[in-house]
Amino acid sequence: MSDLPTAAAGTSKDAGRPLLELVDVEAGYGRAALVLRGLTVRVPAASIVCLVGPNGAGKSTVLKVASGMLTPRSGKILVDGKDVTRNGAQDMIKAGLSHVLQGHSVFKEMTVAENVGLGAYTVRDKAVIAERTDFVKTLFPIVAERWGDLAGALSGGQQKQVEFARSLMVSPKVVLLDEPSMGLDPKRTSAMFEQVVRMRDAGIAVLLVEQNARRALETADIGCVLDLGRVHITGPAPELLADPRLGELYLGGRPSTSSSTSAPASAGSGATS
Numbered sequence: 001m002s003d004l005p006t007a008a009a010g011t012s013k014d015a016g017r018p019l020l021e022l023v024d025v026e027a028g029y030g031r032a033a034l035v036l037r038g039l040t041v042r043v044p045a046a047s048i049v050c051l052v053g054p055n056g057a058g059k060s061t062v063l064k065v066a067s068g069m070l071t072p073r074s075g076k077i078l079v080d081g082k083d084v085t086r087n088g089a090q091d092m093i094k095a096g097l098s099h100v101l102q103g104h105s106v107f108k109e110m111t112v113a114e115n116v117g118l119g120a121y122t123v124r125d126k127a128v129i130a131e132r133t134d135f136v137k138t139l140f141p142i143v144a145e146r147w148g149d150l151a152g153a154l155s156g157g158q159q160k161q162v163e164f165a166r167s168l169m170v171s172p173k174v175v176l177l178d179e180p181s182m183g184l185d186p187k188r189t190s191a192m193f194e195q196v197v198r199m200r201d202a203g204i205a206v207l208l209v210e211q212n213a214r215r216a217l218e219t220a221d222i223g224c225v226l227d228l229g230r231v232h233i234t235g236p237a238p239e240l241l242a243d244p245r246l247g248e249l250y251l252g253g254r255p256s257t258s259s260s261t262s263a264p265a266s267a268g269s270g271a272t273s
């Protein structure tokens with residue numbers, strides 16, 4: 001797409017190189033039982049990897065571990081090959097990860113410009129901030145059009161674009177999106193997924209968690225089906241869409257992985273192909 005700006009981390013020569021790797025991760029909350037039980041996910045450069053699965057499978061927990069909000073009990077997290085397993089949230093941002101949380105998080109009484117600017121609070125260099133501002137305004141035209149307006153005057157889908165723009169101000173290598181379709185009607189959900197594709201096409205890798213499994217898999221390059229804190233099935237998203245085990249899982253069954261047509265999850269290989 002020629003009208004898109006390109007992020008430094010994701011030029012086409014990098015395609016396929018894993019930018020984010022969670023390897024054999026175990027994690028949980030306090031003294032409670034483990035939520036993630038040996039989970040492996042790889043997010044290649046310039047790709048959308050989508051985590052789907054039933055309620056409570058651990059999808060949001062994967063994003064919390066990746067963004068440093070929750071420290072894993074074991075396993076490794078690598079960003080661009082560098083071990084960042086013990087990083088806290090601020091150091092994960094420096095390493096190249098940006099997390100867009102579930103729900104709406106714009107400050108409605110502040111302008112779009114002020115909301116986007118908050119994303120750059122860790123950036124000191126004014127030239128970098130100016131470059132990033134141009135980048136997000138080009139990527140999300142509505143952000144440029146409504147720059148001086150109060151964020152609360154925008155529609156839900158437009159506010160989501162403001163959140164996306166804010167997350168890109170730190171020049172992330174990988175953006176973590178937690179249920180971005182939440183609260184959006186079908187038309188706005190489609191528009192939102194188009195914006196996710198624009199991010200990918202601009203060279204930013206995306207790890208996406210979605211309840212709306214079918215719609216998300218139609219958008220993603222790679223799908224990972226989580227169940228009971230592990231990746232149960234993974235592979236190219238179009239193949240997963242056609243896999244009857246996806247339906248079985250959502251209907252409450254526990255599908256067998258023995259007749260796997262896509263790579264077994266523990267190897268994480270589907271996400272690197």
Ligand SMILES: Nc1ncnc2c1ncn2[C@@H]1O[C@H](COP(=O)(O)OP(=O)(O)OP(=O)(O)O)[C@@H](O)[C@H]1O
Pocket residue numbers: 029032035053054055056057058059060061062211
């Ligand atoms: N802050 C927390 N403290 C304790 N337990 C938690 C916390 N957050 C999540 N959990 C538990 O971890 C498990 C996985 O939750 P998580 O939110 O990761 O699942 P999910 O797959 O994203 O679910 P959903 O699709 O319903 O959002 C659940 O059993 C949940 O109750």
